[in-house]
Amino acid sequence: MIVLGNKYKFTEYELENLKKKFQDITNIPYKEKNSEDVIEAIEKALENKNRKLIILNTSESIPDKLITYLTNLELKGVSFISIEHFLEKHMQKCYIPEDHTDISFLENIKPYTKWQYIQKRAIDFFGIFWLFFFSWPVMIYCAYRIKKESPDGPILFKQKRVGLNGKEFVCIKFRSMVPDAEKGIPKFASKDDPRVFKWGAVMRKTRLDELPQMWNILKGEIHLIGPRPERKYWTDQFEKIIPYYNERHLVRPGVTGWAQVMYPYGENGEDAKQKLMYDLYYIKYWNILLELKIVWMTAMTVIGKKGV
Incomplete structure (x- = not known):
């Protein structure tokens, strides 16, 4: 494919995945270029017959x-597409502009309809019934390992998170870090976080630390699937750099989700922001098939086929 311009900058993670779909990726600068120069650059890039898609990334x-x-x-068989449509069609994410001058992309980000909510609650109850049926021995083992490796702290970790309409609720998880890990200063959890004890790292990689949130689902505070609930401290920080960050709070958060x-x-x-x-893509295009896809991908993470 040919990428014309650099309005959106692909992350290294995205480029790695794109190279699996598109063998050759050529970037052509567009800013302050006249049409003749751009056309000449495209013609040269098209000498490689594998390139059949042009992305208008400007x-x-x-x-x-x-x-x-x-x-x-x-x-001649060479199609072109805007970066906004490319991200949604090929990468299943919504484009967020850098300059915030065009917020039309938010028009279709709306709360669930009553029928969608009923479907999601049905999935919630069905999902946690079978989840508890198969996982209760695992939860007992998790509690045992936590007390064995980190006996000074509690088994469960409770923390306020932001949910539907920006209201806070108490999220319950298995504790995966040493007691008083933050020492009063909120910190991001990282992939190889030194505050995480050995079994805690296993739980985080396989998402087993999320199992106690079945109680939050029963209470109706979260769904089985939805945007990850964040702490108010972080949502306040994110709002300063992403003015529409609160759009994700139009729906209830989830134990797992499309972003996860x-x-x-x-x-x-x-x-x-990523x-x-x-x-936003999940909220905009929610459907049963997408929900089932997330369940499957989460299951693959739990059994060790994928862990990010």
């Missing part, structure tokens, strides 16, 4: 001459 206007050239290419299975552990504000793109 916020600048497209001159008539270039539009005519691109539409003529379609007659599609993106590695977040360690900063940029990671939060995950928000996946969360």
